[in-house]
Amino acid sequence: MSLECYPITVLPHLSRLFVDYTELRTAAPDAPVRRFYAASPFDDRWMQGRSGRLQPERNVLVDALTEQAKGFGCSDTTFENLEKLRNGARVVVTGQQVGLLGGPLLTLMKAATAIRKAQVASERGVPHVPIFWMATEDHDLDEVNQVSLLARHSVETLHSTFPQHRQQPVGDLVLGPQIEAVLEKAEELLAYAPITELLRSSYTPQDTLASAFAKFIAGVFAEFGLIVIDASTRAFHQMGAPVMRAAIEDADALHAAVVQRNHDLAAAGYGAQVLVHDDSTLLFVVGEDGNRVALKRAAGSNEWKAGSRVYTAEELLAILDAEPERISPNALLRPVFQDAILPTSAYIGGPAEIAYFAQLQPLYSAILGVPTPILPRLSGTLVTAPIRTVMDQHEVAFRDALTTADALSQRLAARAMPIEGKRKIAGAGNALDAELKEVEQWMSAMDSNLGHSASIAANKMRYQMNRLRRLAANWQLERETFLRKHAEAMTLNLHPNGHVQERLLAGVQFLAVSSVDLARMLVENAEQDCPGHRVFDI
Known part of the structure; x- marks a missing residue:
């Protein structure tokens, strides 16, 4: 399996705070970002855990989690992990909103990272188990009532309806018979892959958004004993x-x-x-x-x-x-509430969560006495075999595909032009640029205003030269129509609708098409020897 590692900054729209946090390993001792976090993201001291003012009552906690695990149909490995928790194991926690049909791919990456971090700590003699915290108390239905799947030439976003919803927590909303239409469309888009059987058994009309999500995520990671928690109930609120x-x-x-x-x-x-x-x-x-x-x-x-x-x-x-x-x-207090209930050693978060964790230290210090470290989740793009074949055919790297189909098709067409044509255009462009620079320098030396006018006129000529390049590339595109189709396929799969794949496309999409055991592959690669963004062939 091919693996590529890119700096996290290959992804667009990251906050400066998050980027600085991911560079803490090499940051100066007095770097401003250090004061806002409990630990470096790649510092293993988190495994030793913390001891705050509020310690969970393990028997009460495990009894409540066990009752939920039975309802979620969790695996025997989950119940084994619950007994480890009862007997003193600490936890690595992650969480996400209860998105329709399991939510975006990043949800799987969060769970995989929590599992792997718990494994590594246990292998080093400090028993840990992984927990997935479902954000069931949010009331913004629009944030969870959608799932995006790939169709042949586009992204299709599926929605369900919840006539009973007003402003109550979304986790309690019953799916109802209307979920059937969503499942039928999802099965069609996923080509009736085996994973649709888990979707069917999880997202029944009788289930809620929370219970369906829990059954699905627990089923995907059944082998690893992922513990799923819905902390909206009275039992957990009493603990917190x-x-x-x-x-x-x-x-x-x-x-x-x-x-x-x-x-x-x-x-x-x-x-x-x-x-x-x-x-x-x-x-x-x-x-x-x-x-x-x-x-x-x-x-x-x-x-x-x-x-x-x-x-x-x-x-x-x-x-x-x-x-x-x-x-x-609220969002700021929730991690503190979580860590009063659970014996948390570390939380696994994405860029937005890591950014707002910088605001939390005063709350942790005042209420629990000690902050919880936050570690970055696995970040990755998954490449299917057909898309890899097209990428290799055109020598397109992942970074090249983070653009629009139009821009990529222009690049492919420029590469596909006959050598003679490319040489003529390149030679004309280079000669023009060289002559224009000499003229601009000469006119600027005579008079600065004249030089400014010359620069404007020269840029217009360069624009026309670029227009010639585009005209040649467009002719090539019309002659070789497959180039545009290939560009559209690559950008649709790797940068769908201008979004990072892991944030938009559903995790179930890749469970359906992967030629490998995707859950196991994500767990095995979530230790983060690549601290940036990973590209996996699946």
Whole structure:
């Protein structure tokens, strides 16, 4: 199997904070980024774990996880891992929203990384097990109610419908009979590959978005005993209640600490991933109508507003005592809530999560006493055999395909031109450029304004020369139409609709077409001897 390793910066739209974080291994001792993270991403000290103020009750935790694992149809290996957790093993955690049909490819890469990190720690004598935290309490249905699959010449995005949804947590939404149409279309696009049987058994009309996702991800990684958690239930909220209590009782101090951290990030030249406003809090509340609403509060006030409803701190604490599942953390508090429940050694995150973890240290320090290290997930692009054949035919590297089909087809056509034509165009272009530079220099020496005008006129001539190149390439494209088809195929598969493959296309797409055991391959390559972006032939 071919493996290529690229710097992570080959990917577009990465924050400067994330890029600096991934370069911590070679960063200077006084690099500003160091102060915002608990550890370097490639420092193995995380394996020794942490001991904070709040320690999980292992028997209560494992009993709750075991009950869920039974409902999710988890493998015997998962139950073995649960007993390891009961007997003192620590955990490597990752998580993701409960996307339709298993969500994007990056979801599989997160799970694979957590599994591999837990394996490595265990091999070094520190028992660890992998846990996948499902973000079931989010209420933005649009973020999870879609899945993108490749059709022959395009990306098709499938949606289901949830008439009952208002603003309640999405994990509880029942799929209903309407999921059948989604499955039928997915089976067609996936050519009825064996993985569609797992889709069918997971995404039944009786399942919720959470239970279906859990069954699917647990099934994909059944061999490795991945533990899946839906922490929206009363049992888990009772375990994490001290975190929410602190967010209510110490609201002013925690808000001030996060605001100060955001100022520190800005002073170091970084931006905050999660915006914090003057009335922001760290909590959501589920109202009597079942809708989940962000709590707002002015500094020093005892009024906590959720839409038009107003609560006092005392009322929120009473809800926390009687119905803890109604109080939930926001994005900034969720990792702290998670690590009060689980004996976490490290969290596996993507670029956005790693960026917002820089804001969390004050919350960890105030509530748990010690921050949790965050490690980068495996990042990769998967290349099927037919696409690799086309890439090799045209000597196209992965980096070359991170463009539009038009741009790549122009490049292929320019390469395909007869040698004589390429020489004539190159010779004319080089001669023109050389002559123009001499004229520009001579005219600039006589007068700066004259030189400026000459530069403008010369650029127009260079533009026309480039136009000649494009005309020749377009003629070649018309003559050899397969070049455009090949360019479209490569960009569609490797850079679909201008997006990074792992962020857009569904993981199930690659489980369907891979000629290797994809789950095992991802796990085996998730130790990250390549610290950047990997390209795999599957």
